[in-house]
Amino acid sequence: MAAWGERLAGVRGVLLDISGVLYDGGEDGGSPIPGSVEAVARLKRSRLKVRFCTNESQKSRGNLVGLLRHLGFDISEGEVTAPAPAASLILKERGLRPHLLVHDGVRSEFDQNDTSNPNCVVIADAGEAFSYQNMNKAFQVLMELENPVLISLGKGRYYKETSGLMLDVGAYTKALEYACGVEAEVVGKPSPEYFRSALKEMAVEAHEAVMIGDDIVGDVGGAQSCGMRALQVRTGKFRPSDERHPEVKADGYVDNLAQAVDLLLQHADK
């Protein structure tokens, strides 16, 4: 593999995944990954542009940022690309009235959307709200539509909490896709539109940007499909088998965000 200097040459902007890179979530709110608070601070003091690009769909952007600030991170709402506010905009643009199969913590992101007489379903990481009753209700709404529209906030398979691996929204989206014979539109990683909207906010071209994430498919594969470079951290949901993934090869594997930032500050923008 090429030397780090070559692999990181010309990087001007950095996209950071949040869960599994900055912190590990949990019922107690979670805890920072060692070294990540300082790493973010160092990045932000550098000449590199930084933006946070998450698929978090259980919490509103405000609640997520509040939690991260409480854990010590220097982060503000305006620096975060999150799927729920992105979906809310898309719904308004297309005149869609959602039936929401979402966690209560993210419902406020859809306050500006008309939810009467729904003509689509929005599914997010609803956690415990993925009851049979709630899934069946969303299924019935879709089956009554002539042209069923299903919007999925990300398509993650699972994520890691301190208590263990947890099923993510992608699994439940597959269930509805199969039952209704539809294909969901994804708002969130690895959707190319989603990465591009984050790049646009940062005013950086894809070939000048690097994504840092713990998900070999959603973060690394997705970013590379957009023409970005991508590093995988060995924290969060990382598994050793990811480094032998049959389809996706990261531009580099690092132990954690702190090591990624060391390398970036040493080699990028040269």
Next chain:
Amino acid sequence: MAAWGERLAGVRGVLLDISGVLYDGGEDGGSPIPGSVEAVARLKRSRLKVRFCTNESQKSRGNLVGLLRHLGFDISEGEVTAPAPAASLILKERGLRPHLLVHDGVRSEFDQNDTSNPNCVVIADAGEAFSYQNMNKAFQVLMELENPVLISLGKGRYYKETSGLMLDVGAYTKALEYACGVEAEVVGKPSPEYFRSALKEMAVEAHEAVMIGDDIVGDVGGAQSCGMRALQVRTGKFRPSDERHPEVKADGYVDNLAQAVDLLLQHADK
């Protein structure tokens, strides 16, 4: 299309789906589809062999037969092919210890299986028991196995109860398949092994048998793949669009079981 006489020539055995053909289920136990009680009685008085082939996986075979007898049907346990007892046998043959993600009503079918220290997951139509917690537990069991085995009792998309359409086991199986990167083994329709076991019990060859069901894919397509003929009834989960299905074409469409039996008694075995 050929005349009925030609389409039904040489039929010696009839496989009947239960839900949506004999009766429509519901929280009150359900109600017989008009004409079906008589139709079953007439079939059993004829020279045709009859067997019931169901994907019912919420109730034990005993409970299902009890309900049907209460509704007026002439049916006994020995005449029913059902996925839970079939799966229980397979588990024993292969030394598999299941983690059961099933409805309490069917749990007794697995009384003879060792469920300690599970090395596979069996998923059935669990209904309300498809909680996030139960799904996540099954997911975690699979993720901890070196060679994860997922056995699904059928792969139906949905079924119809008196209160409306209900998500079936297939949707939840897709969720676990996607999350774990595995493919489930199906015990139930449309698995060819399952149809063959029903034919064997009836001592009838596939080309001498006709399946009567309400599911264009699971019943009609599955039976045809085994070399049987198949009729779709316009009851249960039937939808008018089924008659224009892109991949499956029934050997005939009939209004209900009563009409199918009229035609069979008139034309079969000649």
